Amino acid sequence: MRLRLGKSMSLSRILLALAVPALGLAAWHLATSNRGYSLIPPPWTVAVQWWDLAVGGVWNDAYSAMLMTHTLASLGRVFGGFALAAVVAIPLGMLIGRVPLIRNLFDPLLQLLRPIPVTAWLPLALILFGIGPKSAFFLVFLGSFYPILMNTVFGVRNVEERLFEAAAMLGVSSQAVFWKVVLPASLPSIFTGLRLGLGIAWVVIVIGEMTGVQTGLGAIIMEARQMSRTEVVLCGMVTIGILGFLSDQVVQLLGRWLLRWSPQHV
Amino acid sequence: MFDRQMQPILDASHLTKQFVMRGEAVTALADANLRICKGEFVCLIGPSGCGKSTLLRMIAGFETVTEGSLLMWGAPIAGPGQNRGMVFQDYGLFPWLTVRQNIAFGPAASGLSRSVVAATADRFVRMVGLEAFADAYPHQLSGGMKQRVAIARVLANDAEVVLMDEPFGALDAMTRERLQEELLDLWAKSKLTVIFVTHAIEEAILLADRVVVMSPRPGRIIADEKIELLRPRDPTSPEFNALRRHLSGLLGGAH
Ligand SMILES: Nc1ncnc2c1ncn2[C@@H]1O[C@H](COP(=O)(O)OP(=O)(O)O)[C@@H](O)[C@H]1O
Ligand SMILES: [Mg+2]
Helix, strand or coil: CCCCCCCCCCHHHHHHHHHHHHHHHHHHHHHHCCCCCCCCCCHHHHHHHHHHHHHCCCCCCCCCCCHHHHHHHHHHHHHHHHHHHHHHHHHHHHHHHHCHHHHHHHHHHHHHHCCCCHHHHHHHHHHHHCCCHHHHHHHHHHHHHHHHHHHHHHHHHCCCHHHHHHHHHCCCCCCCHHHHHHHHHHHHHHHHHHHHHHHHHHHHHHHHCCCCCCCCHHHHHHHHHHCCCHHHHHHHHHHHHHHHHHHHHHHHHHHHHHCCCCCCCC | CCCCCCCCCEEEEEEEEEEEECCEEEEEEEEEEEEECCCCEEEEECCCCCCHHHHHHHHHCCCCCCEEEEEECCEECCCCCCCEEEEECCECCCCCCCHHHHHHHHHHHCCCCHHHHHHHHHHHHHHCCCHHHCCCCHHHCCHHHHHHHHHHHHHHCCCCEEEEECCCCCCCHHHHHHHHHHHHHHHHHCCCEEEEEECCHHHHHHHCCEEEEEECCCCEEEEEEECCCCCCCCCCCHHHHHHHHHHHHHCCCCC
């Protein structure tokens, strides 16, 4: 199920990939167009709305030309929360994986907290961080934290013993072994964690922006729903889908370059 | 047997190793006595489970001594060190480093300057004939090439003693012969001391100055034979065959 852009993205593959969405679009159009009233707006209406959101000039209402503002707000929270999660989870995971004392201190607690879904943290986040972007940021952080942590711990614990022996005989001190062996050897697992974490960050952003923030794609989805502007809701969904897809592609590209030494990743 | 004047580079006396497995002690090596002089090429031979790897890993410093003593240049071996390098059967290369970077790993870890590290790496890349693959990653190499990198890595690190645990066991016959020749060549040009584990009698006679024969349960040394044949040795010669029969007899016809 690996997605590949570039060399393997032949024309026939692009056409095949577009076939099902095109059919879906056609069905959507047939089911919603030329009717007096439809709860779900037809695709053309959504396209016009998206245009208005992006550059304005159609409806000139509160949403017009606001897409960039909302997108940047969401991007900031997604990548901010994700980056903070990575910065905390990778070192912590390396320590949990290799230092028994740290493992005994943190592992039971983290295992206990892990099954609690991000949605359940929402009320507590509001109490701790108040209504606003801090809560959204925190929820995104929480959502991407566990996949990064778990995969880092897994990677670090599965470094071949042989590589430690090789490093020791070549004169690497036991502190330097962390950077020279543990980190590079577990990079494929860490990367899997980062990819999953970023995916979850996009899932969580809508919940995160239910915390009463004014801007963000999640925020306009929630607000437009209350105002029965379903076409705006759909625009928000499509935008999140595209951004999530693009950011995954960027991470994969980075991964393929960083892990070009790994037979599983080339 | 050996020159009393000369201090042995390695000296094992009454060396014993026990592992504890599920509460039970397993004696992997019992009362081994072995002195090896600088520059010697020693083969350890014996059936599976006789403690060859254990002895080698103790010399490398990967395993502790249970009883007896194990000295290098008169000082007890306390752990892995740069004066001893191991060549593993499964290579043990760092998969995220290129051939050149793998070979440069030891010199870089000992804090030499960049230019010295680069020059050393280049020299040993050339020595094992991998110039064309210097920037390839281990997964792009054949088994024989990987083992050349592993040997170069140890030599680049300036090891005095090269420990080899069935290094050519996973290679095809032709590659194995090539590497045996190359190894003898490298050894002859240097002052290296080589301890080479194998379970192939022919390989031992082909390579070694001395063949140390071991037997299992518990692992111990049962014979220590000098091989006086001139190199290059001819495996089809009558002298070679006589030695083969002799060692085969010592191993109890298991081979
Ligand atoms: N880490 C270990 N833990 C427990 N038993 C071991 C360990 N390493 C080796 N042994 C045991 O020690 C004996 C000698 O093993 P080894 O030195 O690997 O033999 P060889 O290399 O000659 O085949 C075997 O019985 C083996 O099961
Ligand atoms: Mg063995």
